[in-house]
Amino acid sequence: MNTNAPHNPDKFAIKTLKLTRKFGNLTAVDHLELQVPYHEIFGLLGSNGAGKSTLIKMLTTLLTPTSGSAEIGGFDIIKSPGEVRRHIGYVPQMLSADGALTGYENLLLLARLYGLKRTERSIRIDDALNFMGLTDSAHNLVKTYSGGMVRRLELAQAMLHRPAILFLDEPTIGLDPLARHMVWDRLLLLRREYGMTVLITTHDMEEAEVLCSKLAILLAGQISVVGTPAELRAGLGKDATMDDVFAQYAGDLAHSGGSFSDVAQTRRTAQRLG
Amino acid sequence: MKRFILESAAIVQVELIKLIRDPTELISRAVQPVLWLVIFGQVLAQVRGIHTGQTSYLAFITPGILAQSILFSGIFYGIAIIWERDLGVVQKLLASPARRISLVFGKAVAAGFRGIVQAVVIYIIALIMHVSVRLDPLVIIAVLGSVMLGSGIFATFSLIIACIVKTRERFMGIGQLLTMPMFFSSNAIYPLEIMPGWLRVLAQINPLTYLIDALRGLVITGGENIYGYSVDFGVMLGVFLVLLLIAVRLYPTLAE
Numbered sequence: 001m002n003t004n005a006p007h008n009p010d011k012f013a014i015k016t017l018k019l020t021r022k023f024g025n026l027t028a029v030d031h032l033e034l035q036v037p038y039h040e041i042f043g044l045l046g047s048n049g050a051g052k053s054t055l056i057k058m059l060t061t062l063l064t065p066t067s068g069s070a071e072i073g074g075f076d077i078i079k080s081p082g083e084v085r086r087h088i089g090y091v092p093q094m095l096s097a098d099g100a101l102t103g104y105e106n107l108l109l110l111a112r113l114y115g116l117k118r119t120e121r122s123i124r125i126d127d128a129l130n131f132m133g134l135t136d137s138a139h140n141l142v143k144t145y146s147g148g149m150v151r152r153l154e155l156a157q158a159m160l161h162r163p164a165i166l167f168l169d170e171p172t173i174g175l176d177p178l179a180r181h182m183v184w185d186r187l188l189l190l191r192r193e194y195g196m197t198v199l200i201t202t203h204d205m206e207e208a209e210v211l212c213s214k215l216a217i218l219l220a221g222q223i224s225v226v227g228t229p230a231e232l233r234a235g236l237g238k239d240a241t242m243d244d245v246f247a248q249y250a251g252d253l254a255h256s257g258g259s260f261s262d263v264a265q266t267r268r269t270a271q272r273l274g
Numbered sequence: 275m276k277r278f279i280l281e282s283a284a285i286v287q288v289e290l291i292k293l294i295r296d297p298t299e300l301i302s303r304a305v306q307p308v309l310w311l312v313i314f315g316q317v318l319a320q321v322r323g324i325h326t327g328q329t330s331y332l333a334f335i336t337p338g339i340l341a342q343s344i345l346f347s348g349i350f351y352g353i354a355i356i357w358e359r360d361l362g363v364v365q366k367l368l369a370s371p372a373r374r375i376s377l378v379f380g381k382a383v384a385a386g387f388r389g390i391v392q393a394v395v396i397y398i399i400a401l402i403m404h405v406s407v408r409l410d411p412l413v414i415i416a417v418l419g420s421v422m423l424g425s426g427i428f429a430t431f432s433l434i435i436a437c438i439v440k441t442r443e444r445f446m447g448i449g450q451l452l453t454m455p456m457f458f459s460s461n462a463i464y465p466l467e468i469m470p471g472w473l474r475v476l477a478q479i480n481p482l483t484y485l486i487d488a489l490r491g492l493v494i495t496g497g498e499n500i501y502g503y504s505v506d507f508g509v510m511l512g513v514f515l516v517l518l519l520i521a522v523r524l525y526p527t528l529a530e
Contacts (some may be wrong), residue, residue: 060369062529082371090369092362100292112284113372115277158365167369268360 011074012196013038013165014059018068020221021054025113030221031068036214038164041191041198043208046218047250052201053093055168055218059091059199060167073164088115089158093169093201094269097153099143103134107157107241114132114161128156131193132186148179155186166190168200172207173269184211205242217249224249276381281372285380290387300388304395305346310339310490311399314463324464328496333405336396337489338462343392344421345482348428349453352436352445359440365529377520381433382426382514390418406495407498414502423510424485430517437524462488466500482510495510499526507513 014036021029029051036042044050057063059070067230069076076082076243097106107128111121114195129135132152142150151171171187188211190196202208208215209229216226225232232245293300311332318324326334358364367377400407408414420475432449439445459476460483466474477483488506491499500504 015345054515057530062368062526063363085371088369090366092365094365096362096366098288098292098363099297101288103290105288109284109288110370111367113281113367113370115280115371274317 011041011071012036014042014070014072014199016059018069019055019058019064019065019070020067021051021058022066023139027221029065030060032222034216034223034226036197036199038197039195040213041187041200041211044199044201044218045203045208045215045246045250046201046224048251050218051221054221056130056167056169056199056201059086060088081251086161087257089161089163089166091151091154091158091166091168091171093173095147095150095154097142097145097157099141099148101147102139102141103153103240104138104158106153107160110157111160116161124160128160130188131159132156133182136143146179148175148182149180151175152186153187155183155190157195159190162194164197166196166198168198170201170203170269172202172204180207187211205246209242217246217252221251224251236266275481278373278376281376282383284372285377286383288386289381290383293384293391300391303343303392304504305417306346307339307392307396308399311336311396311403312344314383315339316403316511318463324468326465327498329494329498330405333400333494334465334490335463335496336405336407337493338460338486340393340396340421340423340493341460341482341486342457342462343387343396344485345428346422346453347388347392348385349432349456350449351381352432352434352449352482353435353442355378355433356442357380357438357446358526359436364525368526368529374522374525375518378430378433378518378525379464382424382430382518384420385425385429385516389421393417393421400493407493408495413492417489420485420488420492420507420510422481423507423514424482427481427485427510427514427517430514430521434517434524437521437528440528456480456482481510481513494505 012035014034016032016034018031018033018241019029020027020031032051032055044052044055052125058065058077059072060253061077061084064078069078071077072084075087077214101109104125106172107125110122111125116124126135129138132155134149134156137145137149142153145153149226158261175183182201184207191198200212212229215232217224226234227235229242233242235239236244315332315335322331324331326383355364368374397407435448436445438447458471460480461477462482466477466483469477484501487499487501488503488510490497491503
């Protein structure tokens with residue numbers, strides 16, 4: 001395994017204990033218990049507002065829990081957030097690569113923030129560009145990239161320091177089918193080549209089925225069900241689809257749909273991806 | 275310390291690349307000081323109603339207008355921060371192991387370089403308008419230091435406001451609300467002595483006043499420095515450090 005390896009491989013890559021986050025009266029994540037083994041591509045599903053974003057923010061140390069705890073690669077998110085950050089890669093849902101910079105410059109910034117040494121930097125950057133199929137456009141401004149290329153550049157940024165665990169918030173939202181498949185291929189390759197554990201959130205049932213080795217569905221801030229895509233379908237009968245699984249476990253559709261700002265943000269991302 | 279410098283340098287480099295690639299904002303920001311010096315300054319110089327000691331009125335307001343353009347470009351820095359938040363850049367930076375203080379300090383230094391561009395523009399206008407500016411190298415270095423520090427103060431203050439209001443619309447309102455009162459309650463276009471008592475008190479707690487006081491002594495020949503450079507730089511450094519500490523605490527809340 002080539003990743004920046006955590007010190008105890010017997011533990012889970014992600015483990016939460018009664019993890020809770022409240023916003024005023026609203027409990028976005030409610031005593032959530034989740035264990036993600038190493039080397040999985042783990043999908044987090046759920047309606048808008050089910051708590052996926054809040055959960056991912058807590059796991060990436062961007063948001064402090066109200067109570068409970070979590071360990072990422074064996075490091076506590078509250079006691080050692082710095083260590084957690086050293087061992088994770090994060091791609092937010094929005095297109096966070098800087099359009100005014102070239103792909104190479106975007107990578108260089110992150111490489112420097114991750115404290116990679118000068119000699120190591122250029123090797124890792126070339127490697128990441130090559131891995132994501134972006135070598136030829138490395139010195140073009142990112143604003144000339146297609147949506148799929150931007151996503152792959154962001155994955156390249158997130159893999160520079162060989163993190164043990166990658167967090168991806170709706171990585172293929174707004175992408176055309178071809179670009180989507182290309183992102184999936186790279187994620188599967190990341191797991192195979194570097195042994196990375198990947199946690200993704202998605203609304204795309206095909207993505208959940210094809211890409212993810214295991215899924216958890218969130219409902220009102222708690223895990224409603226966990227299993228492989230095949231197990232979850234089989235649990236509902238012979239002809240059940242992933243849509244059926246989602247409808248069964250993601251809760252009351254009449255009340256789903258997320259907050260205005262969630263939906264607005266998703267639309268903005270989709271729009272920018274063209 | 276070494277990592278702090280390297281991380282800050284990474285942020286500064288990115289900002290400089292972007293600035294060089296698209297200087298539109300800088301050019302548009304240069305228009306305002308031209309108006310103040312060429313029109314306002316020249317017209318008011320005819321009136322001779324404001325006593326500015328040995329120096330001409332135009333020379334008197336030149337450092338004031340430099341400080342004003344630093345204030346204006348610094349105070350709207352927060353807009354860019356909110357934009358970065360909406361794009362997820364802030365979230366990505368905060369999920370990296372880079373120290374928070376490096377991220378904030380890097381932004382302040384980058385704002386300093388923008389301020390230096392403003393200073394160059396103002397020196398050029400001043401020279402064209404035959405204002406007698408001091409050009410000896412040590413003085414220029416001190417001017418650059420004041421400009422960097424002043425820009426850092428206002429950019430960090432702006433970042434703090436951005437962290438509190440979090441949306442562009444609210445920020446624009448507050449930005450407008452702050453800049454003009456800060457400008458008028460300073461010694462930029464009239465000396466402290468002619469201010470009514472209450473305004474003088476406001477001017478004395480306004481960091482802009484100390485920036486202008488330092489610049490007035492440094493930029494123009496025969497310019498009067500009232501508080502003394504150690505007080506001016508001491509106050510500015512103190513204000514910057516306090517703002518930096520507050521910004522480091524608040525910056526992570528942008529990603530929540």
